[in-house]
Amino acid sequence: MRIAILGAGRVGRALGAGWAARGHDVVFGVRDPSDPRYAGLGSVEVPGSAARDADLLVLALPWSAVREVLAEVETDGKIVMDATNPLGSPDPEGRSGAERVAELAPGAHVVKAFNTVGFETMADTAYPGGTPLMPVAGDDAGAKETVLGLASSLGFEAVDAxxxxxxxxxxxxxxxxxxxxxxxxxxxxxxxxxxx
Ligand SMILES: NC(=O)c1ccc[n+]([C@@H]2O[C@H](COP(=O)([O-])OP(=O)(O)OC[C@H]3O[C@@H](n4cnc5c(N)ncnc54)[C@H](OP(=O)(O)O)[C@@H]3O)[C@@H](O)[C@H]2O)c1
Incomplete structure (x- = not known):
C-alpha cells in the first residue's frame, strides 16, 4: 500500500518506520522537503505531491495545521487516517476532531486511530503485561478494515470502536x-x- 504521512515529527516517523519495515511504500509530506532534518527519511515531498498517488493519508500534524494541509491535498476517494488530538481546540458543537476532518476532506473515508497511544508505543508495541489496545473509529467499513490491519501489523490489538x-x-x-x-x-x- 502507498501511505502518505503528512507530518514527519514523532508520530509520523514512528508510523512511517513501522510500515516501511513491513513492506509498505511510505512517503512523507512536509512543508520544506529540502530541510536537512529529513535527510535519511526516504521519500519526502510537499503534502500535495506526497498524497497524489497514495491510497491512505495519515494526519500526523498538530491540530492547528490540519486545515491548512488538507487544503493542499486531494482527498477524494482516499482513506484519511486521523491520528491528531485537537488539544485546546474544542468544537463549539462537541464534534470530534475526526468529524471536523471529514468536513475538511471531501470524498475521503476518514478513520480515527493512533491518537490514544504515545509515539513510543507506536514504535515498539512490546509490553510484558499484554498487548496495547488500538481503538479505531470510522464510517466506511473497508477503510476501517484497512486501518485495523495496519494497526495489527504493528502489534496492537486493533478493535472496531x-x-x-x-x-x-x-x-x-x-x-x-x-x-x-x-x-x-x-x-x-x-x-x-x-x-x-
Ligand atoms: N506525540 C505523541 O505521542 C502523540 C500520540 C498520539 C497522537 N498525537 C497527535 O499526533 C499529532 C502529531 O504529534 P507529534 O508528536 O508527531 O508532533 P510533532 O513531533 O510536533 O510533529 C508534527 C509535524 O507536523 C509538521 N507540521 C506542522 N505544521 C505543519 C504544516 N503547516 N504543514 C506541514 N507540516 C506541518 C511538523 O513539521 P515542522 O517540524 O516543519 O514544523 C512536524 O513534522 C498531534 O496532533 C498530536 O496531538 C501525538
Missing part, C-alpha cells in the same frame, strides 16, 4: 492517556483490553 462519531470517545481517552503520562506513570504506558 464504531462509527466516526465514536472518535469523540477516542479523543477523550487520549486526554486521559495524556493526563496519566504527564504524572508519575510516565509515557511508557498503554491501555489494554481484558476479556472473559
Amino acid at each position: 464504531g462509527p466516526l462519531e465514536a472518535a469523540r470517545d477516542l479523543e477523550r481517552l487520549a486526554a486521559l492517556w495524556i493526563r496519566l503520562a504527564r504524572g508519575a506513570l510516565g509515557r511508557d504506558i498503554a491501555f489494554a483490553l481484558l476479556r472473559r
Whole structure:
C-alpha cells in the first residue's frame, strides 16, 4: 500500500518506520522537503505531491495545521487516517476532531486511530503485561478494515470502536492517556483490553 504521512515529527516517523519495515511504500509530506532534518527519511515531498498517488493519508500534524494541509491535498476517494488530538481546540458543537476532518476532506473515508497511544508505543508495541489496545473509529467499513490491519501489523490489538462519531470517545481517552503520562506513570504506558 502507498501511505502518505503528512507530518514527519514523532508520530509520523514512528508510523512511517513501522510500515516501511513491513513492506509498505511510505512517503512523507512536509512543508520544506529540502530541510536537512529529513535527510535519511526516504521519500519526502510537499503534502500535495506526497498524497497524489497514495491510497491512505495519515494526519500526523498538530491540530492547528490540519486545515491548512488538507487544503493542499486531494482527498477524494482516499482513506484519511486521523491520528491528531485537537488539544485546546474544542468544537463549539462537541464534534470530534475526526468529524471536523471529514468536513475538511471531501470524498475521503476518514478513520480515527493512533491518537490514544504515545509515539513510543507506536514504535515498539512490546509490553510484558499484554498487548496495547488500538481503538479505531470510522464510517466506511473497508477503510476501517484497512486501518485495523495496519494497526495489527504493528502489534496492537486493533478493535472496531464504531462509527466516526465514536472518535469523540477516542479523543477523550487520549486526554486521559495524556493526563496519566504527564504524572508519575510516565509515557511508557498503554491501555489494554481484558476479556472473559
Ligand atoms: N506525540 C505523541 O505521542 C502523540 C500520540 C498520539 C497522537 N498525537 C497527535 O499526533 C499529532 C502529531 O504529534 P507529534 O508528536 O508527531 O508532533 P510533532 O513531533 O510536533 O510533529 C508534527 C509535524 O507536523 C509538521 N507540521 C506542522 N505544521 C505543519 C504544516 N503547516 N504543514 C506541514 N507540516 C506541518 C511538523 O513539521 P515542522 O517540524 O516543519 O514544523 C512536524 O513534522 C498531534 O496532533 C498530536 O496531538 C501525538
